[in-house]
Amino acid sequence: MPQLPTLRVIEVFASLQGEGLRQGDPTIFIRLAGCNLRCPFCDTRRAWRNGQEYSAEQILDKVKRLRERFPARWVCLTGGEPLLQDIRKLVRLLKKEKFKIQVETNATRYESLPFDWITISPKPKRYVYAPPYRKLANEVKLVVTKDLTLQTIKKLRRAFSGKTPLLLQPQSNRPWSVARALELIEESLAAGLENIRLSLQVHKILGLR
Numbered sequence: 001m002p003q004l005p006t007l008r009v010i011e012v013f014a015s016l017q018g019e020g021l022r023q024g025d026p027t028i029f030i031r032l033a034g035c036n037l038r039c040p041f042c043d044t045r046r047a048w049r050n051g052q053e054y055s056a057e058q059i060l061d062k063v064k065r066l067r068e069r070f071p072a073r074w075v076c077l078t079g080g081e082p083l084l085q086d087i088r089k090l091v092r093l094l095k096k097e098k099f100k101i102q103v104e105t106n107a108t109r110y111e112s113l114p115f116d117w118i119t120i121s122p123k124p125k126r127y128v129y130a131p132p133y134r135k136l137a138n139e140v141k142l143v144v145t146k147d148l149t150l151q152t153i154k155k156l157r158r159a160f161s162g163k164t165p166l167l168l169q170p171q172s173n174r175p176w177s178v179a180r181a182l183e184l185i186e187e188s189l190a191a192g193l194e195n196i197r198l199s200l201q202v203h204k205i206l207g208l209r
């Protein structure tokens, strides 16, 4: 991948992590622009746009300024799909500043980078993911759309270690999707599947970014 001098960024902001096992943890988010998918249920369509170009140093500077008033230890690289761009330098700079780094990826791309927490979210209908994530993902997040079935959950449960939770995340906390998530959890339990959990988007409930 060629080393580009700039990265396309949608926003850099401080908040609490609203999803997954890191839920509630103070985090500075770097939302990178662009996505290789076009999920019909996408709640971050603004990330499909081009964004603003910044150098890795400029992004780090924004993160450090946010840290002055919100001294979070974690940075989350999200999108869009953050692994579409060459983030090696940014990751290096963040590590030098002793940040812990989470990446949220749709799992279609893989980069061997020193992430501290890897959240993958394979998307319907094929739920593809790059093979290295089988061992490396800390959590597998599945948006509960009409396409998500017990069959898919079984297949993913078999593919990933039992220690890696499969998180069923209702689509934008919508009631039909919460109800479907609960049904799927019951069906998973009845099928003997372990470590299948509900994950609500707490930032949306609390009106955070």
Ligand code: SF4
Pocket (backbone or CB within 6 Å): 035, 036, 037, 038, 039, 041, 042, 043, 044, 045, 047, 079, 080, 081, 106, 123
């Ligand atoms: S992968 Fe994520 S950011 Fe990309 S279109 Fe799907 S939901 Fe949106």
